[in-house]
Amino acid sequence: MATSVMDPLKDFLLTYFMPEKCYDEFFLNFNFLDVPCLKIILSKGLGIGIILGSVMVKLPQVFKLMGAKSAEGLSFKSILLELFAISGTMAYCIAHNFPFSAWGEALFLMLQTVAIGFLIQHYGGSTIRGVGFLVLYFLTLCLLLSPLTPMSVITTMQASNMPAIIVGRLIQAATNYKNGHTGQLSAISVFLLFAGSLARIFTSVQETGDSLMALTYVISSCCNGLIAAQVLFYWNCTPGLKKKAE
Known part of the structure; x- marks a missing residue:
């Protein structure tokens, strides 16, 4: 029994x-x-937790955009660079047969980030351009995940993640600074992304042993931390208040 x-x-x-x-x-x-086994369990648990959290990590951002019917304060260029980094990580992990717990959140983050990219175009008055963006992105992703793409291209994309993440976050940070507020940026999504990238440093070292993956998440954590700091700094500054002050 x-x-x-x-x-x-x-x-x-x-x-x-x-x-x-x-x-x-x-x-x-x-x-x-047993310390090695405790590390494995902690890593697996964090990985599964991050994946479950990633299912909804950017939904607050999506709902905030839809509720306001505005994408003010969000940079489409930053979204494109973020998609480049997410897609590169996902393709790299799949190509190296890393466990789903080591990269699964990239799939859900990708879907939500694509939705945000479309909404930025839609609320910016360019719905057709937004649809074109969706079609072009998913065609590119299919090609990237197919056997037609050489491993050298995928490795280069993963290596390029760091500058892509840095530039993308700096563009968003510069947009926030220029506007004097964070616009329709969701504080919940920003803080969840920051926490997730910090946890991923440990899980990537433990589960993949890949220094390139670990370094990518270190850089990502620093950049997400910058945006999180801006959210706190501009907490009481909203587009409406800024316009009223002007």
């Missing part, structure tokens, strides 16, 4: 949280302080 109950639990744990050696260490040897 106990065995039949434990089998599904064991399968679940081995599939999502730990290798068999760690299962044996915890449940057969009762060694709950």
Whole structure:
């Protein structure tokens, strides 16, 4: 009876949280302080948590845009560079057969970022251009994930993530500074992205051992931290208040 109950639990744990050696260490040897296994479980747990969080991390931003029917304060160029970085990371991880827990949030972030890019165009009065952006992006993504794209191109894209992330965030930061407010930028989305990128530094080191991936998330955390700091600095500054003051 106990065995039949434990089998599904064991399968679940081995599939999502730990290798068999760690299962044996915890449940057969009762060694709950095994540091390497604790690191693995922490990394897996964080990875799954980040993926679950990424399903909704940018939804507050999407809803804020739709509610205001305005994309004021958001930079489309920054969105394009962010998509470049997300797509490069996703293609790089898939090509290297990294576990889904190491990169799964990129898929959900990509879908939400594409939606934000479309809304920026739509509320900017260029709906047709927005539709063209969607079509062109997904065609490019299909090509990137296909066997037609050489590994050297994918590796180059991943290496280019760092400047793309830096430039993209600096463009958004410059837009915020120029406007004197963060416009329709969602504070919830900004802080969740910052927290997620910090956690990804640990999980990328633990699960992939890829220094390029880890460095990308270090840079991403610094840039997301800059935007988060601006959100706090301009907390009481809204477009309406700024226009009224002028």
